Amino acid sequence: MKRFFSAFLLALYLIPAITFAQQVSKVEELDASFLNWHNMDQKSDKVAGVSVNKAYLEFLKDKKPKKKVVVAVIDSGVDIEHEDLQGKIWVNKKEIPGNGIDDDGNGYIDDIHGWNFLGNAAGENIRDENLEQTRIVRNLQPVFKNIASIEEVPADQVEAYKMYLECKKVFDEETAQHKARRKDLEAFEKRMFQAEEIIKKHLNKDSFSPDDVYKINSSNEAVVWAKNFLEPRYKQGFNREMLEGMKERNSLQLDKYYNLAFEPRKIINDDIEDINDRYYGNADVKGDRADHGTLVAGLIAAIRNNGIGIDGIADHVEIMVLRTVPHGDELDKDVALSIIYAVDNGADIINLSFGKDYSPQKFMVDQAIKYAEDRNVLIVHAAGNGATNIDETERYPTKRTNENHYVKNWINVGASSKTANKNLTAVFSNYGEKNVDLFAPGVDVISLYPESLYDMTDGTSFSSPVVAGVAALVLSYYPELTAVELKEALVKSTVSYGKKKVLLPNITTRDKKKVKFATLSNTGGIVNAYEALKLAEKMVMEKTVETERR
Structure with a gap:
């Protein structure tokens, strides 16, 4: 029996995506040493953060934002009433709340803060799904x-x-x-x-x-x-x-x-293989499983310096909510329509903190991603939590289309930890020298939880909004940048840890080998707000000079 239980407990500890978090009403009830660590600086704070605080204090202190940036969070739903998100939720000014009329003619009735593709007109919502x-x-x-x-x-x-x-x-x-x-x-x-x-x-x-x-x-x-x-x-x-x-x-x-008899999609009754059958869902952007999406939104946009909760990364930002991701695998059609909705309704940046192993309607998502690329919208995507080399094993969605076109408006993000030592890479993070662009904090990160609660969490799901938040911060001060240029500003300004030997992500055994951090992404670096802003300013100045020469 002793051998059985030891092996069993090891297996339990290594199951991906299991967390035993405790949601609290005040962040002070969580470990204070982890509060806002992702916003801190490598040199002054001795943690592998992304230098957001330094950016505000040193680089932006005499500057004013030029643009209110809209970030679409395509996720499980967001608690738009959270105390630390007040005033940070996108409002569709073309729609009159609660009148039951599609005032803006976009096909979605009363879409004031976004749309829920996991529901029907009767107000029923999908919580769980098949893989x-x-x-x-x-x-x-x-x-x-x-x-x-x-x-x-x-x-x-x-x-x-x-x-x-x-x-x-x-x-x-x-x-x-x-x-x-x-x-x-x-x-x-x-x-x-x-x-x-x-x-x-x-x-x-x-x-x-x-x-x-x-x-x-x-x-x-x-x-x-x-x-x-x-x-x-x-x-x-x-x-x-x-x-x-x-x-x-x-x-x-x-x-x-894994239940073939479980078919929650029947409440929507759409044709999942027909992208033109698109006007379904409802305006309930919170739903009954808004935990994941609220955590994501908080990292991007939680109110800074208000004495409660956490400090989000971007001050001049609004969150557009698309409820698309259930407990289980999202449908390709929902993802595609959510991206299209975000683009059509003015999103500048889209955050995708999800992924799956199969994509039977990949062409739908490909077309939507290309639609975003053609319309100057940046997409930030979580690399995934399988400790897998995604250069070898593809996860969806991806920047590669079925036609082998690689979109240029896409950033893929791995998860890093607080300590710049051998444990810098998250044990669960996917990686890939070609298909992961950079890393960002995704271990022991504190963010918002529904009902004005707070939580500490792990995952590339939370590294992605750190990058999306930095992108929104940069764009709010330098709106002259295109989506491709914005990506360039973030990717080329990473703080390099490339030569550092780190543990290769592994969730199947306790035996881990060391590799150079440079081999886990194409930059070997962690996103950095301060450096990205500096590079963005330089890029805009060069664009201005070039325009004047013409």
């Missing part, structure tokens, strides 16, 4: 389930058949894995309960603390077993709350992600 491989298996199984060989497949369906086989293999393997994990969890919980009951009886208490267990000195065989079971797990930080979180995630996997 894309599940949807692919469900959609293609009726076509291919009786096919014995690829030779039986018509030529125009060969690629679809290959995708079906790949997804079916992943679906079957993952389903089996999560069913086995459920049994492990049930067995583990049973033994944990037994151990807890033995300790309660021994101590004659209805509840006890880890310290109570550590102090036990007994020769009773059952008590010794219970102590030996609980003590090492408590010392690892494990508790019943974590176990409940693991059970909840396991249920999410089996009941939602």
Whole structure:
């Protein structure tokens, strides 16, 4: 049993995307040493932040912003009533609130702060979804389930058949894995309960603390077993709350992600393969799962220096909210329409803190990204949390279109930590010398949480809005820059850690090798607001001189 539980706990600790956060009403209740660290400076504060505070204090102190920048947050929804976002939410001035009329004629009724593509006109919303491989298996199984060989497949369906086989293999393997994990969890919980009951009886208490267990000195065989079971797990930080979180995630996997019978999209009743079937959804941009999107929005736009919460990166910015990302995989069509909506309604920058392994309607997203490129809108995207080399394994969406066109308005962001040592790279961050542009803080970052709460979190999902926030800050002072030039200002001004040896991201084993930070992105650097502003000013001055020469 000892070997089983050790291996089991290790597996639990290495499950990506599991966090056991505690939302608090005041940031002071969180570890103060992490508050706004991402805004700090490498030299003056001795942390690997992005020098936002330095930029305001030293570079921008005598300057005034020239433009209110709109950042579209395409995500799970945002709590637009959060105390630290007041006055920072985009308002569609062409729409009259609550009159039930599409005043601006864009097809979306009462879209005051953005749009929710995960709902219907009756106000019903989607919270959970399948993973894309599940949807692919469900959609293609009726076509291919009786096919014995690829030779039986018509030529125009060969690629679809290959995708079906790949997804079916992943679906079957993952389903089996999560069913086995459920049994492990049930067995583990049973033994944990037994151990807890033995300790309660021994101590004659209805509840006890880890310290109570550590102090036990007994020769009773059952008590010794219970102590030996609980003590090492408590010392690892494990508790019943974590176990409940693991059970909840396991249920999410089996009941939602990998459940062929779970079809939440039916409440919308659109054709997911028809981009022209686009006028669905509702104006509820918060929805019932706004945690992720609120964290993202806070890093970009939380009110600075107001004595509450955190300091966002960009002062002169508004957040346009597109609710597109459920618990599960987003649909390509929703992503495409959200990008188009953002561009058509005046977004300057789009933040995409999501990704997935399969993209059956990739052409829709490609067209939308190209649409943004053609209309001078910068897209900032989270590289992902699989500790994967995305030069070798593609994740979607991506800057590469099906026609092998690489858009130039795209920044891909990996996650870095507070300390500029071997642990600089986040253990979970995807990386790639070609396909990741730069890194940004994404470990132990404090931001906003729905209902005017706050939280500490990890993920490239939160590195991306740090970069989007820096981009918005730069653009608000230098609106003369195009989207491509804005990207150049950020990418070419990174603070280099290229020669530093860091641990290669790895979430499958405890054994990690060291590599040069330069090999993990094409800059080997971390975004820096102060340096980006300096370079932006230089670029604008050079543009002005060039224009005058003409």
